[in-house]
Every structure is written in structure tokens, then in C-alpha cells.
Amino acid sequence: MTSTSVAPAPPTVAAPVHRRRLRANGRRTMTAWLFLLPALIILLAFTLYPMGQAVYLSLTDYNLIRSAEWVGLANYEELMQDPAFWNAFGNTVLYALVVTPVTVVFALLFALMLNQRFAGRAFSRTAIFLPFIVSLGIIAIAWAFLLDPNIGLLSYWLSLIGIAPEQGWLTDPRYAMAAVMIVGVWKNVGFYMVIYLAGLQSIPVDMYEAARLDGAGPWQRFRSITLPLLSNQTLLVSVLALIATLQAFDQIWVMTRGGPFFRTETLVMLIYREGFQELRFGYASAISFVLLVFVFILSMIQFGFLRRKQVTY
Amino acid sequence: MSAPTVTRSRDAAPRTSSKPRRSATGRKSHATRWLLAITSIFTGLVVLLPIIWMVFTAFKPEADIVTYPPTLWPRELTVEHFVEVWERIPFARLYLNTIIFAGGVTLISLLFDSMAAYALARIPFKGRGIVFVLILLLLMLPFQVTLIPLYDMLSGMGLTNTLPGLIIPRMTNAFGIFFLTQFFLSLPKDLEEAARMDGASEWRIYWGIIMPLARPALLTLGLFHFQYNWNDLLWPLVMSSSVETSTLPAGLALFMGQHVVEYGLLMAGSLLALLPVVIFFLLIQRSFVAGIATTGLK
Numbered sequence: 001m002t003s004t005s006v007a008p009a010p011p012t013v014a015a016p017v018h019r020r021r022l023r024a025n026g027r028r029t030m031t032a033w034l035f036l037l038p039a040l041i042i043l044l045a046f047t048l049y050p051m052g053q054a055v056y057l058s059l060t061d062y063n064l065i066r067s068a069e070w071v072g073l074a075n076y077e078e079l080m081q082d083p084a085f086w087n088a089f090g091n092t093v094l095y096a097l098v099v100t101p102v103t104v105v106f107a108l109l110f111a112l113m114l115n116q117r118f119a120g121r122a123f124s125r126t127a128i129f130l131p132f133i134v135s136l137g138i139i140a141i142a143w144a145f146l147l148d149p150n151i152g153l154l155s156y157w158l159s160l161i162g163i164a165p166e167q168g169w170l171t172d173p174r175y176a177m178a179a180v181m182i183v184g185v186w187k188n189v190g191f192y193m194v195i196y197l198a199g200l201q202s203i204p205v206d207m208y209e210a211a212r213l214d215g216a217g218p219w220q221r222f223r224s225i226t227l228p229l230l231s232n233q234t235l236l237v238s239v240l241a242l243i244a245t246l247q248a249f250d251q252i253w254v255m256t257r258g259g260p261f262f263r264t265e266t267l268v269m270l271i272y273r274e275g276f277q278e279l280r281f282g283y284a285s286a287i288s289f290v291l292l293v294f295v296f297i298l299s300m301i302q303f304g305f306l307r308r309k310q311v312t313y
Numbered sequence: 314m315s316a317p318t319v320t321r322s323r324d325a326a327p328r329t330s331s332k333p334r335r336s337a338t339g340r341k342s343h344a345t346r347w348l349l350a351i352t353s354i355f356t357g358l359v360v361l362l363p364i365i366w367m368v369f370t371a372f373k374p375e376a377d378i379v380t381y382p383p384t385l386w387p388r389e390l391t392v393e394h395f396v397e398v399w400e401r402i403p404f405a406r407l408y409l410n411t412i413i414f415a416g417g418v419t420l421i422s423l424l425f426d427s428m429a430a431y432a433l434a435r436i437p438f439k440g441r442g443i444v445f446v447l448i449l450l451l452l453m454l455p456f457q458v459t460l461i462p463l464y465d466m467l468s469g470m471g472l473t474n475t476l477p478g479l480i481i482p483r484m485t486n487a488f489g490i491f492f493l494t495q496f497f498l499s500l501p502k503d504l505e506e507a508a509r510m511d512g513a514s515e516w517r518i519y520w521g522i523i524m525p526l527a528r529p530a531l532l533t534l535g536l537f538h539f540q541y542n543w544n545d546l547l548w549p550l551v552m553s554s555s556v557e558t559s560t561l562p563a564g565l566a567l568f569m570g571q572h573v574v575e576y577g578l579l580m581a582g583s584l585l586a587l588l589p590v591v592i593f594f595l596l597i598q599r600s601f602v603a604g605i606a607t608t609g610l611k
Contacts, residue, residue, distance in 0.1 A: 028437070028515075033432075033438070033440075035431055038428065039426065039429035042425065046463060047454065049462075051459050053459075053462035053466075054458050054459060054461060054462050113353055113356075118350045121350075124353040127356075127358070129594075131360065133536070135561070135587065139587070142583065146362075152383065153383040246455070249457075249546070250544075250547070254569070276550075276551055281465070288458040295453065
């Protein structure tokens with residue numbers, strides 16, 4: 001693309017080839033960096049630098065108006081004793097521990113079902129995938145209405161079969177978390193299903209034929225062929241699902257604003273509340289940093305654990 | 314897979330499953346197939362319930378919406394909410410903001426992501442390893458961690474409450490670079506050799522040879538970028554303090570916070586807000602599945 005080299009006369013006979021290759025390498029490296037330049041500038045300026053800045057801010061007292069004041073580890077010390085932090089931390093862990101496996105299992109079940117051929121398959125695939133592409137911030141408004149204790153259609157239907165929390169789904173401390181969890185699963189299950197479908201289609205059919213000839217039943221075929229050959233997809237899906245659940249915000253903010261009694265407040269909601277509502281940027285940065293470490297450690301553990309069980313074919 | 318099956322499936326209507334017909338359904342009884350169809354259609358309808366309900370509610374008169382017991386089917390149809398929504402909420406403004414934000418981010422980041430991915434996948438150069446590790450590390454970083462410094466930085470530049478402020482930090486994306494790098498790596502190596510021998514520039518090879526081949530991957534990533542930014546709630550919520558400078562999800566959520574009672578209006582607005590992403594998806598649906606199946610997401 002752009003080359004600035006003007007060839008100087010080669011001094012010896014043996015050198016030119018070598019030098020020409022060097023020059024070609026240099027030009028290629030130069031071109032590669034030019035291709036990378038726009039992306040790298042933006043990533044460095046708007047992701048890497050703010051990340052370092054987040055670590056620095058977490059060691060300060062800062063409210064955007066007066067300049068940051070160095071406080072050392074005070075924010076982290078406060079964090080350790082803050083019931084609001086532990087509450088949000090607990091809620092985040094609970095949310096992730098329930099939503100991740102439920103989503104992965106349902107994604108696999110739906111993929112297995114929709115990998116068969118029958119009338120209406122295309123409709124179901126699209127229907128189950130659709131929640132993934134619609135805005136949770138918008139569709140959560142519909143969910144909130146559906147679950148409204150007075151006029152909500154879903155509340156009414158559920159009350160007909162005898163399930164009706166007295167104070168309404170989103171305002172009863174015992175059920176609010178379950179309600180936002182269901183919406184969390186509902187939102188992402190279709191996307192992970194598509195990844196599983198792609199995986200299912202790459203399994204050679206001969207393997208099933210051979211297993212059938214050996215007398216393996218459907219469950220055995222599933223256990224010894226399908227599941228191991230889908231381990232790549234399972235790794236990917238569970239890491240993606242876990243990371244997504246740790247960052248839950250949209251539907252919770254719209255449906256409950258973290259209530260009732262902070263029962264559904266997650267770490268990201270706490271970051272938003274402390275940072276942008278209470279204007280405690282230093283403290284909120286400390287929470288973000290804890291979230292970062294948490295996401296990092298969990299992805300690493302999960303990666304290592306699943307990697308060992310992975311099968312390549 | 315045996316040869317005759319391949320020929321048959323190529324002749325038949327396009328289908329997504331690569332399994333031969335015989336083993337997929339041949340041995341299944343009619344009863345099983347009916348059961349499967351009914352279960353899956355029922356599942357699909359249950360999943361779609363909030364969206365279906367939203368559609369019906371948007372066409373119900375307000376009095377019908379608050380009647381007890383609630384019904385799914387409207388007793389009476391009206392389009393007044395669709396008319397009213399443009400006047401009551403700065404809806405056109407929100408719509409335009411969201412189109413510029415999501416559309417702009419999608420186009421610019423597809424360009425920058427693919428350029429970076431081309432360098433990483435097709436040009437052997439010094440420092441490639443380091444850049445790739447950096448991308449992988451950034452991939453794991455939760456966006457929320459950078460939220461506060463990013464806001465601080467853009468506020469210092471006077472870019473809060475503006476569209477450029479929303480767009481600029483999103484002009485490239487570690488996931489996009491990773492996704493396209495994986496796809497570009499899967500293309501055969503000798504593809505551009507001839508062109509390179511003929512002295513074509515790297516830009517010509519990237520733009521003229523690699524990019525046209527990457528269409529399914531670009532469309533898939535385009536859908537990801539578009540839906541992610543169209544739908545994003547937290548970022549616009551942080552970056553804009555008023556409904557006028559916000560995007561649809563944040564604007565509608567803020568509106569709901571202020572006037573909780575007008576359900577029909579909100580549902581009409583929500584429905585109009587969901588429409589572009591759904592249309593985008595339905596248009597590229599076929600490429601989308603191909604894009605997932607052939608790229609790094611396996």
C-alpha cells in the first residue's frame with residue numbers, strides 16, 4: 001500500500017537477495033501496522049487507557065467536580081465492610097450460578113430438538129432466537145407489564161393455576177430475583193442454541209450409524225458421541241454465558257431498579273448507582289475492578305477445566 | 314457421509330442440516346414427528362409471548378389494557394397509540410439518534426475490525442503475536458470496568474450528550490477483530506498469492522479479494538454490532554442525561570420511569586423500536602447461520 005523505500009544500489013552480488021527480502025519484510029510489517037492503526041488507536045485510547053485509569057481512580061476519592069484525591073486502599077477497605085457490596089456480590093453470584101447452567105442446558109435441549117426435521121422447525125428456530133436480537137431494555141418493559149399484579153396477563157394466567165405471590169412478582173422479595181432470572185435465560189438461550197446447532201451439524205453421521213450397528217441406544221449415542229463432540233461448543237457457550245450473566249444490568253434496571261429491598265441489585269447495578277447516581281466515582285471504580293478480577297478468574301478456571309475435557313476431531 | 318446423499322441434498326430445497334434424510338427422520342414414526350412439531354411450535358409461541366402480547370397491546374385502546382381480567386386478544390383495535398407516540402415522546406429524535414449511533418458504529422467498526430483482522434490473519438509481520446494477545450486480553454475485559462474513566466474522559470472533551478461521544482469509543486471492538494481474524498484464517502493461503510505476485514497492493518487484496526469472500530462473516534458481525542448498539546441501555550444511559558440526546562432503549566426506559574401509566578403508548582413505541590433489528594435479522598438470516606457455522610464461533 002504505502003512504501004517509502006527507494007532502492008539503493010546493491011554493493012555486492014550475494015547481498016541483494018537477502019537485502020531485498022529484508023526490505024520486503026520491513027515493508028510488509030509497515031503495511032500490517034498501517035492496517036492495524038485505526039483499531040489499535042481506538043482500543044488503546046478507549047479501552048486500555050480507561051482500564052488503567054479505572055485502577056487509579058479506585059485508589060482515589062473522586063466525584064467529577066473536584067479533582068481526584070489519593071486515598072490508597074481506603075475504597076477497598078470500605079468495600080469489604082459494605083453490606084451493599086456483599087449483597088450485590090451475592091446477588092451476582094446467585095444470578096450467574098442459576099442462569100448460566102439453566103441457559104446452557106436449555107440451549108442444548110432446543111438445539112437437539114430443532115436439529116430434527118419436521119414441519120414448523122424454521123418457525124421455532126426463529127422464535128427462540130428472536131429474543132437475543134431484541135433490546136432487553138425495551139422488551140423488559142413488556143415483561144414488567146406482563147408480570148404486573150393488577151393488570152398483567154402472565155400474573156393472571158399464573159394465578160389461574162394457583163401461583164400468585166401476594167405482592168406481585170416483581171415487588172415480592174422472594175420472587176423478584178426468579179423473575180429477572182427467567183428473563184435473563186429467555187434472552188440468550190436462542191443464541192447459544194444456534195452455536196450448538198452449528199456444532200451438531202458438523203458431527204459426521206457415520207458415527208451414529210456405526211454406533212447404531214453396535215447396538216447403542218439413543219441415550220448411549222448421546223452420551224458417547226454427541227456430548228463429547230460438542231465439548232468445543234459447550235466451552236464457548238458456558239464462558240460466554242457466564243461472562244454475560246456477571247454483567248447483568250438491562251432487564252433488572254428496567255424491571256425492578258434493583259429492588260425490592262436491593263434483592264435484585266447486581267454488581268453492575270451497584271457500579272451505576274454508586275458512580276452515576278451517588279457520584280462516588282472512586283468507590284464505583286473499586287467495584288468495577290473487583291468485577292474485572294472476578295470475571296478474569298472465573299473465565300480462567302472454566303477455561304482450564306473445560307479444556308481438559310475437550311475433544312478434537 | 315455417502316456420495317449419493319450429498320447429491321440428493323444438493324438437489325433438494327436448501328436445508329440447513331447436513332444429515333442425510335434417512336438417519337434424521339426416516340426411522341421416526343409419524344407420531345414422533347407430530348409430537349416434535351407440536352412441542353417445538355408450542356415452545357416457540359411461549360418464547361414469543363412477550364412480543365406477541367406487545368403487538369396486541371399496542372393496538373388496544375387504553376381502557377381495554379387496564380380491564381380485569383386481562384386478555385391477550387384485543388377486544389377492539391386502534392392505531393391511536395402509534396400516532397400519539399410521535400407527539401408525546403421525542404420519538405423521531407430518539408429514532409434518528411439510534412439509527413445514527415447503531416448504524417454508524419456498525420459501518421465504521423466493520424471497516425476497522427476487518428482491516429485489523431486482515432493484518433493479523435493474512436500478513437506475516439513482526440509483532441503479530443503481541444497484538445493478538447492484546448486483543449484476546451481485551452476480549453475478556455467487561456465493558457463496565459472502563460465505564461467511569463471513559464465517561465470522565467469524554468466529559469472532559471465535552472462529548473457527553475452528543476452522538477460522537479456515543480460513537481467514537483465503539484469504532485472498533487476486540488470481539489469483532491477476533492471473530493474476523495478467525496474467519497480470514499480459514500480462507501486458503503494461495504488465494505492472494507497470485508495477486509501478490511502480480512504486484513497488487515495489500516489494500517487491493519484486502520478490499521478486492523478478501524472482503525467479498527467475507528460477506529457472510531461481515532453480515533453476521535454486522536448484525537452483532539447493530540443489535541448490540543441498537544439495544545444497549547447502560548452506555549446511552551450514562552452518556553446522556555436527557556431523553557432528547559438518548560437512544561430508544563434508554564429514552565423509553567426513562568419515559569417509563571416518569572409516566573408509568575400509559576401502557577398502550579409505551580408498547581407502540583417499543584414495537585416501533587424493535588422493528589429495525591428484527592427486519593435486519595430476517596433479511597440476513599441465511600447468511601447469519603452460515604456466518605456462525607464457518608467462523609470462530611465453533
